[in-house]
Amino acid sequence: MIRFRPASTVGARLAFLTVCALVLLFLVLPVVAIVPLSFSADPWFTYPLPGWSLRWYQDLFGSEQWRNAFFNSLIVGSASTVLATLLGTLAAFGLAFHRVPFRSLVMAIVICPMIVPVVITAVAMYFSMQAVGLANSYTGIILAHTALSCPFVVLTVMAVLNRFDRNLERAAASLGAGPITVFRKVTFPIIAPGIVSGALFAFFTSWDEVIVVLFLGAPDQRTLPRQMFSGIREQLSPTIIAAATLLIAGYIILGIFMAFRRDTGVQR
Amino acid sequence: MFSPDSVVSFKNVSKTYDGKTFVVRNLNLELKKGEFLTLLGPSGSGKTTTLMLIAGFEHPTTGLIQMGGKVINDLPPSRRNIGIVFQNYALFPHMTIAENVAFPLQVRRVSKPEIQERVSAALVKVQLTGFAERKPSQLSGGQQQRVALARALVFNPSLVLMDEPLGALDRRLREVMQLEIRSLHAALGTTFVYVTHDQSEALTMSDRIAVFHEGAVQQLATPTDIYENPRNGFVARFVGESNQFPAILRGTEDGCAIVETPDGVLKGRHFLADEAGGDQVLVSIRPENISFDGNAGDDNCIGAKVIDRIFHGDHVQLSLETASGIKFVGRSSAELGLQQDDDVVVRIRKEKCIIFSQK
Ligand SMILES: Nc1ncnc2c1ncn2[C@@H]1O[C@H](COP(=O)(O)OP(=O)(O)OP(=O)(O)O)[C@@H](O)[C@H]1O
Ligand SMILES: [Mg+2]
Numbered sequence: 001m002i003r004f005r006p007a008s009t010v011g012a013r014l015a016f017l018t019v020c021a022l023v024l025l026f027l028v029l030p031v032v033a034i035v036p037l038s039f040s041a042d043p044w045f046t047y048p049l050p051g052w053s054l055r056w057y058q059d060l061f062g063s064e065q066w067r068n069a070f071f072n073s074l075i076v077g078s079a080s081t082v083l084a085t086l087l088g089t090l091a092a093f094g095l096a097f098h099r100v101p102f103r104s105l106v107m108a109i110v111i112c113p114m115i116v117p118v119v120i121t122a123v124a125m126y127f128s129m130q131a132v133g134l135a136n137s138y139t140g141i142i143l144a145h146t147a148l149s150c151p152f153v154v155l156t157v158m159a160v161l162n163r164f165d166r167n168l169e170r171a172a173a174s175l176g177a178g179p180i181t182v183f184r185k186v187t188f189p190i191i192a193p194g195i196v197s198g199a200l201f202a203f204f205t206s207w208d209e210v211i212v213v214l215f216l217g218a219p220d221q222r223t224l225p226r227q228m229f230s231g232i233r234e235q236l237s238p239t240i241i242a243a244a245t246l247l248i249a250g251y252i253i254l255g256i257f258m259a260f261r262r263d264t265g266v267q268r
Numbered sequence: 269m270f271s272p273d274s275v276v277s278f279k280n281v282s283k284t285y286d287g288k289t290f291v292v293r294n295l296n297l298e299l300k301k302g303e304f305l306t307l308l309g310p311s312g313s314g315k316t317t318t319l320m321l322i323a324g325f326e327h328p329t330t331g332l333i334q335m336g337g338k339v340i341n342d343l344p345p346s347r348r349n350i351g352i353v354f355q356n357y358a359l360f361p362h363m364t365i366a367e368n369v370a371f372p373l374q375v376r377r378v379s380k381p382e383i384q385e386r387v388s389a390a391l392v393k394v395q396l397t398g399f400a401e402r403k404p405s406q407l408s409g410g411q412q413q414r415v416a417l418a419r420a421l422v423f424n425p426s427l428v429l430m431d432e433p434l435g436a437l438d439r440r441l442r443e444v445m446q447l448e449i450r451s452l453h454a455a456l457g458t459t460f461v462y463v464t465h466d467q468s469e470a471l472t473m474s475d476r477i478a479v480f481h482e483g484a485v486q487q488l489a490t491p492t493d494i495y496e497n498p499r500n501g502f503v504a505r506f507v508g509e510s511n512q513f514p515a516i517l518r519g520t521e522d523g524c525a526i527v528e529t530p531d532g533v534l535k536g537r538h539f540l541a542d543e544a545g546g547d548q549v550l551v552s553i554r555p556e557n558i559s560f561d562g563n564a565g566d567d568n569c570i571g572a573k574v575i576d577r578i579f580h581g582d583h584v585q586l587s588l589e590t591a592s593g594i595k596f597v598g599r600s601s602a603e604l605g606l607q608q609d610d611d612v613v614v615r616i617r618k619e620k621c622i623i624f625s626q627k
Contacts, residue, residue, distance in 0.1 A: 170325055171358035173345040175372035176423065185371070189362045 031248065038241040045238070056242040066243065069227035076138060076213075076223055077206040080145035084202040087146070088153025089195055095154070096161035114151040121148065122215040129216060136218040144212045149202035156201060160194030200258075275299040275427055275459045276322055281331030283317055283483075291317045293483040295331070299427070299461060300476075304453050306462045308470040309480030310506065315463045318480070319429050322461065324348050335426075346375075351420030353430040357412045359404035365391070365415050366400035372423040390418040393452070410441045417449070421456065431463045446473055467507045471495065479503050499539055501624040504552040511558075511596035514626060517549045525623040527551060530592035531570050536621030543625055550624040555585070557620035558598035560606065562613035568621065572596075574610045588614065 041051035060066050091110055100106055113121055125144045126135060134140035164187070172182040210225035217226060224243070231240045276299045283292040292314045299305055307315040320326040321333060324345035332339050340348065351372075359368050369390050373383045391397050394414035404412055413433060420428055433449075434442045450473055453460050464470055470477050471491045479486045479494065479502075487499040498504035501512055515527035515534065525538035527549055534551060543549060562569035575595075576587035579602065586598045586606060598614060600606060 165356070165358065167354050167356060167358040168360060170323075170345070171352065171354060172360070172371070173325075174323055174348075174350060174352040175419065176346050176349070176375045177371075178344075178346050178375075181375055185375075186360055190360075 034241050035245050035248070038238050038245045040238055043237055056238040059237070059239045060242045060246075063239070065222070066227060066239070069222045069224045072138075072222060073207055073224040076141050076145060077203050079142045080149060080206045081199050081203040083142070083146040084149040084153050085195060085199040088150045088198060088202070089157050091150070092154050092157035092161055096158050097166070110154050111151045113148045118148070118209075118211045122212045125212060126215040135216060136221070137216075138221060140216045141213055141221070141223075144216055145206040145209060148209065148212065149205040152201035152205060153195075153198035156198035157191065157194050160191045164191060200254075273301045275301050275335065277334045278321075279332040279334065281321065281328045281333060283314075283321060283326060284329050290329075291483050292321070292328075295483075295485060297478065297485065297488070299459055302457050302459055303475045304450075304460045304462065304473060306464060306470040306474035306477045307480055308464060308467060308477050308507070310465055313480040314483040315465075315480050316431055317483075319352075319431055319461065319463055322427070323350055323352055323429055349423070349426050351423065351425035351428040353413075353416045353420050353428070353433045355432045355435050357404070357416040359412055359415055359419070361404055364401050364403060365396065365407070368404065368415055369419045369422050372419065376423060386422055390422040393421075393455075394418045394448075409437055410445060413437065413445060414448075417452065421452070421458070425458065427459045427461065429461050429463075432465070433462075434464075434469070442469075449473065471507070477507075479506060481506070498552070498622065501550045501552060501626075504554075504622065504624070509555055509597070510552045511555065512550055512552045513594050513596070514548050515551045515623075517543050517545055517547050517623070519545050524618055525549070527623055529570075529590075529594065531590040531594060534568055534570075534616065534621055535618040536568075536616075536623045537619055538623035540623060540625050548626045550626050552622045552624060553596065553616055553620065555597045555599045557616060558588075558596070559615045559617075560598070560600055560604060560612050562615035564613050566615070568616045568618055569613050570616070571611065571613050574606055574608055574612060577606065577608050588612070 036047075036049060037045055038056055039052050039054065040046075040049045041053040041055070044050075094100060095103065095107065095110075122144075125140070125147075129135045129137075129140040129144070134143065168186055168190070169182050172186045173179075177185065208225060209223075210229050213221075213223050213226045214229070217223070222230070224247070228240050228243060231237070278295045278297040281292060281295040281297075282290055284290045295318065297318075307318060309315050317326060321328060324340070324343060328341055333341055335343075335348070360371065363371070366387050369387045370383050373386060378386070388397065388400070391400060394417055396411060396414055396418065399407065399411065399415075404415065407415065416433070420430075430449075434445050437445060446469060449460075449462075462470075462473060471494075474491055476488060477491055477494050478488045481502050487494055487503045489497075494503060494507050498507065498510075501510075504510040505512060513529070515529045517540070518526045518528050518533070520526065520538065520540075521535075523537075524535045525540060527534050527536070529551070536551065538549075540549065564571060570590055572588040572590045574586050575589050578585045578587075583599050584602050584604070584606070586600060587595065588598055589595050606612065
């Protein structure tokens with residue numbers, strides 16, 4: 001819950017709310033502004049709209065390129081999410097629960113892909129993947145995306161583990177549960193929300209990612225962001241905006257779902 | 269040597285975490301079947317470590333821990349059949365109260381109907397029927413405490429360990445829970461080991477008390493014995509109140525020690541080992557054993573001045589100081605009417621005046 005500090009006067013409060021509204025508007029307005037263009041009857045990006053149509057959506061769904069890009073994104077995203085979640089969760093357990101020599105150095109290395117500019121990671125990935133023969137391959141992209149999303153998983157899972165009361169594990173053990181049962185029945189259910197949000201972060205890191213794909217993907221290996229990116233350069237048409245609108249709708253639905261989940265989670 | 273009524277026994281157990289400082293030193297301890305044993309001691313004296321050694325979460329550096337005649341040094345906690353109540357309760361937050369209490373039965377593969385029956389019986393026992401479907405976060409501290417108790421008892425453990433289980437509760441609730449735990453213990457007949465640093469809690473609840481200090485048991489005895497016959501200055505100070513001041517040993521006579529203070533000679537019971545005349549020793553007197561009907565010149569009578577008087581309702585606490593500057597505290601009934609700056613002669617009966625070696 002957001003709690004406002006009590007503003008001293010009604011005027012101050014009003015000014016505060018206005019500024020908040022302006023900031024929020026600044027954040028969403030550019031995105032919202034392009035949505036109507038995807039329903040435009042003409043291929044020109046102009047307001048006022050010359051007329052309404054769904055032709056760009058027809059284009060989108062009819063195009064094999066877009067369909068492929070969508071499925072490629074889905075495959076790359078899912079595979080790298082599974083890998084990153086697995087590796088990141090294991091790393092988080094090690095870092096949070098065990099004595100690790102040079103812990104902060106290890107942390108820094110794990111977090112690295114999040115901090116280093118993606119272009120640099122992408123170049124480095126390109127050279128190293130080429131060295132092992134994985135450039136221009138989905139495997140290469142998946143591995144690179146795994147490296148990029150791992151830090152998010154490590155950080156979110158570590159956050160829940162640091163709050164996790166290890167006495168619960170001792171309590172469970174004293175009540176007769178072996179180590180596997182303790183993990184299955186106590187540790188995992190309690191930290192699962194952290195793992196899920198780590199996995200979501202991981203998925204959207206890959207889903208959004210264009211630079212690494214540009215470096216590592218063969219010309220015909222297109223994910224959604226890459227398809228949009230090259231679309232903008234090659235033949236700018238409202239089809240891209242139609243795709244973007246669908247993605248935005250997807251994000252909104254997901255956001256509402258997550259907010260709802262969190263609210264009911266707190267109640268229980 | 270295994271006696272059938274011993275549940276757990278420690279044989280020369282020592283524990284160090286860092287290889288240098290010993291947190292538990294050469295501990296020999298026998299838990300008797302069905303008793304309520306309290307480990308009492310100041311913070312850092314090794315009580316929790318001892319409990320964790322019993323539970324199996326820590327392992328002795330040297331020595332043996334036996335349970336039912338078998339050495340259990342390396343038996344995992346899950347196979348010891350010991351119920352533990354943690355200070356912060358450690359209830360599983362994602363399970364309901366009923367699920368929490370059912371947990372030990374589920375991992376033991378007890379049948380569903382029997383689980384149901386035993387869980388509701390356990391909840392009745394701790395007066396929490398009607399709370400079964402709630403989550404731990406929806407209960408008060410005292411109620412969570414009861415759930416933790418029910419969960420630790422429902423699988424009929426051979427031993428129940430509690431580490432300062434009432435530490436987080438307010439005073440009134442604490443007293444209620446003390447009585448409840450006591451009567452649960454009486455009803456079940458299970459062996460309880462209870463950790464606290466609150467001496468009055470230890471005195472009211474226990475069959476026996478082990479007083480810990482710096483990793484070693486200073487004395488292991490019944491509450492009465494601990495209070496009446498403390499074995500050393502630390503126990504006398506830590507359990508109940510004691511006035512303690514140094515004196516010079518002059519000798520012993522009919523089993524009594526005779527010591528010299530700057531304000532006169534005192535006779536008392538003693539727990540001395542190899543002290544000889546002229547050695548410094550420690551005199552220990554409880555405030556309630558000081559009476560104000562002394563005559564100057566009588567045995568064990570000392571003159572003093574009242575320097576402060578604090579009203580406590582049922583009694584008055586008097587701070588006293590002798591001519592040579594020894595300060596001590598006494599208690600009297602308010603009717604006695606002693607006021608600040610009054611001169612008094614206090615009498616200390618020789619069986620209530622205890623002489624320890626100076627440590
Ligand atoms: N896991 C550990 N690693 C290192 N030292 C420890 C560990 N656990 C306890 N100690 C040390 O051992 C000593 C005894 O600790 P213990 O927890 O047994 O004391 P306690 O009697 O339970 O005290 P309290 O009343 O404060 O709970 C302390 O000095 C503590 O710092
Ligand atoms: Mg402790």
